Amino acid sequence: xxxxxxxxxxxxxxxxxxxxxxxxxxxxxxxxxxxxxxxxxxxxxxxxxxxxxxxxxxxxxxxxxxxxxxxxxxxxxxxxxxxxxxxxxxxxxxxxxxxxxxxxxxxxxxxxxxxxxxxxxxxxxxxxxxxxxxxxxxxxxxxxxxxxxxxxxxxxxxxxxxxxxxxxxxxxxxxxxxxxxxxxxxxxxxxxxxxxxxxxxxxxxxxxxxxxxxxxxxxxxxxxxxxxxxxxxxxxxxxxxxxxxxxx
Amino acid sequence: xxxxxxxxxxxxxxxxxxxxxxxxxxxxxxxxxxxxxxxxxxxxxxxxxxxxxxxxxxxxxxxxxxxxxxxxxxxxxxxxxxxxxxxxxxxxxxxxxxxxxxxxxxxxxxxxxxxxxxxxxxxxxxxxxxxxxxxxxxxxxxxxxxxxxxxxxxxxxxxxxxxxxx
Numbered sequence: 001x002x003x004x005x006x007x008x009x010x011x012x013x014x015x016x017x018x019x020x021x022x023x024x025x026x027x028x029x030x031x032x033x034x035x036x037x038x039x040x041x042x043x044x045x046x047x048x049x050x051x052x053x054x055x056x057x058x059x060x061x062x063x064x065x066x067x068x069x070x071x072x073x074x075x076x077x078x079x080x081x082x083x084x085x086x087x088x089x090x091x092x093x094x095x096x097x098x099x100x101x102x103x104x105x106x107x108x109x110x111x112x113x114x115x116x117x118x119x120x121x122x123x124x125x126x127x128x129x130x131x132x133x134x135x136x137x138x139x140x141x142x143x144x145x146x147x148x149x150x151x152x153x154x155x156x157x158x159x160x161x162x163x164x165x166x167x168x169x170x171x172x173x174x175x176x177x178x179x180x181x182x183x184x185x186x187x188x189x190x191x192x193x194x195x196x197x198x199x200x201x202x203x204x205x206x207x208x209x210x211x212x213x214x215x216x217x218x219x220x221x222x223x224x225x226x227x228x229x230x231x232x233x234x235x236x237x238x239x240x241x242x243x244x245x246x247x248x
Numbered sequence: 249x250x251x252x253x254x255x256x257x258x259x260x261x262x263x264x265x266x267x268x269x270x271x272x273x274x275x276x277x278x279x280x281x282x283x284x285x286x287x288x289x290x291x292x293x294x295x296x297x298x299x300x301x302x303x304x305x306x307x308x309x310x311x312x313x314x315x316x317x318x319x320x321x322x323x324x325x326x327x328x329x330x331x332x333x334x335x336x337x338x339x340x341x342x343x344x345x346x347x348x349x350x351x352x353x354x355x356x357x358x359x360x361x362x363x364x365x366x367x368x369x370x371x372x373x374x375x376x377x378x379x380x381x382x383x384x385x386x387x388x389x390x391x392x393x394x395x396x397x398x399x400x401x402x403x404x405x406x407x408x409x410x411x412x413x414x
Contacts (some may be wrong), residue, residue: 112387114394130395137394140401141314149316149344151255152390152397155372177364178341182283182373186315238281
């Protein structure tokens with residue numbers, strides 16, 4: 001479905017603290033991104049059209065934090081996501097492309113999203129999303145073997161990973177060694193019971209931070225995704241930092 | 249002498265490392281120098297570039313590269329550029345492809361030392377290292393090949409159980 005801001009209904013769009021993301025203010029506040037493909041939803045999400053005096057209509061798509069860990073992290077108050085207009089992002093675990101479509105909205109026409117997904121079933125949906133969004137390069141391949149897709153990936157500013165695999169720190173690490181710029185960033189969603197279903201989540205997260213450090217990734221921020229996800233954390237880190245320097 | 253093979257959606261490129269002695273020891277130097285194009289150009293020099301003839305041609309080559317196989321196009325490219333050279337090492341991204349090249353062409357291949365860092369630098373500056381290649385053309389080649397490679401993966405998966413043709 002969709003709802004419209006035409007004719008007196010009161011929805012105001014405000015920029016979010018994170019560039020490229022917006023807040024739709026009505027009865028409740030909604031997280032939204034500016035739709036790259038006007039007139040179309042990707043996965044049945046609601047759209048909001050704003051009549052603009054200057055340049056006609058702008059359309060926004062509602063981003064549900066219960067369906068996207070990145071949206072949950074943003075609403076949870078994450079300090080930096082390192083995904084902004086113009087960013088190049090390597091997205092590991094793209095699934096059907098729902099969150100990828102919002103990342104595509106955020107990075108916009110001057111950015112690129114290299115979207116890696118191994119499952120054939122999700123891959124078909126991802127390919128359809130990428131057909132309409134030319135800033136998404138779909139890669140149906142195993143993220144454990146980044147050399148397989150080396151012909152189609154450039155150096156990127158940020159790696160976002162939501163692979164839900166026990167060896168995900170290593171998967172992120174080898175992809176960083178191939179494709180992440182010096183002092184680029186990783187943003188990783190960690191589901192505790194995908195790593196170890198018997199240990200305490202806090203212990204699992206701490207162990208994952210250690211593993212990331214072994215991959216030359218210095219963790220900078222950790223955030224749990226309550227109330228949107230249980231026993232999930234998002235970790236942000238910087239790759240190959242200068243040893244003595246501080247980064248924000 | 250150290251040559252570096254770089255495979256890209258636009259074609260194959262061969263670089264000569266201009267500072268090949270004790271490559272292991274200079275990793276820190278390489279890492280710093282590769283960040284700026286001007287200093288990176290002191291480290292490598294483009295020796296040859298062979299663009300793919302078509303999208304289909306690029307896909308055939310990527311299918312081989314992803315499996316560590318030596319496509320006829322790559323074999324020719326390496327022969328043309330390297331068969332007259334003696335006493336060199338060819339730096340590659342993938343051990344498996346390196347072994348195949350070594351077996352077929354007799355060129356000594358390696359992935360060790362500063363090679364992976366040099367390849368990171370080439371990847372960072374690639375569109376500025378090859379004359380006539382723009383950033384837009386580079387992205388477009390990757391986009392087209394990403395789609396065709398992924399479409400084929402979804403279509404011709406032997407393990408696929410849904411959508412059987414009887």
